[in-house]
Amino acid sequence: MVGIAIGTYLNTLQNGLVLDDIPAVVRNIDVRPSGHVWRLFTADFWGTPLRSDESHKSYRPLTVLTFRLNEGLHGLDPAGFHAVNVLLHAFNTLLFYSVRGPIALAGLGMLCKEQCVTVLVVLAAAQCSGPVRWRRGNSAAFLVAFACLAGLRLGLAGGRPVFSKEDNPAAHSPFPVRQLSHVYLAALHLWRALCPAILACDWSGGSVPLVDSLWDSRAAVSLAALVAFLGGLARSQPFLLALSVVPFLPASNLVSPVGFVVAERVLYLPSIGLCLLVARGWANILSR
Numbered sequence: 236m237v238g239i240a241i242g243t244y245l246n247t248l249q250n251g252l253v254l255d256d257i258p259a260v261v262r263n264i265d266v267r268p269s270g271h272v273w274r275l276f277t278a279d280f281w282g283t284p285l286r287s288d289e290s291h292k293s294y295r296p297l298t299v300l301t302f303r304l305n306e307g308l309h310g311l312d313p314a315g316f317h318a319v320n321v322l323l324h325a326f327n328t329l330l331f332y333s334v335r336g337p338i339a340l341a342g343l344g345m346l347c348k349e350q351c352v353t354v355l356v357v358l359a360a361a362q363c364s365g366p367v368r369w370r371r372g373n374s375a376a377f378l379v380a381f382a383c384l385a386g387l388r389l390g391l392a393g394g395r396p397v398f399s400k401e402d403n404p405a406a407h408s409p410f411p412v413r414q415l416s417h418v419y420l421a422a423l424h425l426w427r428a429l430c431p432a433i434l435a436c437d438w439s440g441g442s443v444p445l446v447d448s449l450w451d452s453r454a455a456v457s458l459a460a461l462v463a464f465l466g467g468l469a470r471s472q473p474f475l476l477a478l479s480v481v482p483f484l485p486a487s488n489l490v491s492p493v494g495f496v497v498a499e500r501v502l503y504l505p506s507i508g509l510c511l512l513v514a515r516g517w518a519n520i521l522s523r
Contacts, residue, residue, distance in 0.1 A: 244321045266282075285391065402439060421488070479508030
């Protein structure tokens with residue numbers, strides 16, 4: 236599995252630094268040796284003070300620390316940054332098959348990417364219906380740890396971020412356009428994960444037209460798709476459903492507005508559950 240994880244992304248080593256890499260790495264003072272290390276823990280992912288009104292509240296000091304170590308070893312050579320990403324992907328593959336110290340790992344993961352803390356909710360679900368190797372804890376303990384870590388994370392941010400209409404047009408739309416559009420975007424993310432035929436590095440602005448009425452066919456189709464997906468798996472595969480859905484919720488716009496329209500990158504954790512669902516379904520077909 237580790238070999239497959241590494242081999243799949245070896246072709247990324249030749250790529251450059253683009254788009255968000257420029258403000259997050261190239262222009263980020265916290266990545267440079269001249270910047271004080273302590274700033275990593277008081278600034279957001281982009282180097283803006285976390286308590287600033289201009290901050291996106293993306294608190295990921297351990298991720299920025301890896302950028303800083305990369306820069307110290309080989310400057311801004313893109314190959315080194317991509318190599319670390321590939322190795323981390325391989326490490327994540329191992330973590331899935333050997334869960335140890337999940338609460339500590341979730342806490343550390345939260346300092347890399349906010350979605351990581353949701354693994355505690357998934358583990359709580361696993362105690363009832365998940366793989367035997369994941370049944371090594373107490374559901375209540377996982378949920379309490381999740382509440383504490385999530386509360387700490389929100390407290391550190393010092394408030395919710397404010398995103399522009401260009402970042403997320405649906406979040407600035409009135410009822411029911413906002414709600415219908417967000418449901419459609421959630422269904423669109425699910426479709427992108429299951430059928431990644433059309434991907435893009437930037438879905439901002441009007442790249443995805445808003446669902447502006449109940450008579451828009453996308454409203455009925457997306458709602459029906461989500462109900463069928465959730466309802467069909469709630470009883471038969473509750474653990475895999477949790478693994479597919481829970482990590483996506485913080486980035487879904489359904490809980491709180493986020494700074495994008497569609498972003499395939501937020502499907503990294505949910506794709507684990509979705510891949511296992513496809514494998515389970517294929518196995519059931521072959522056994523008949």
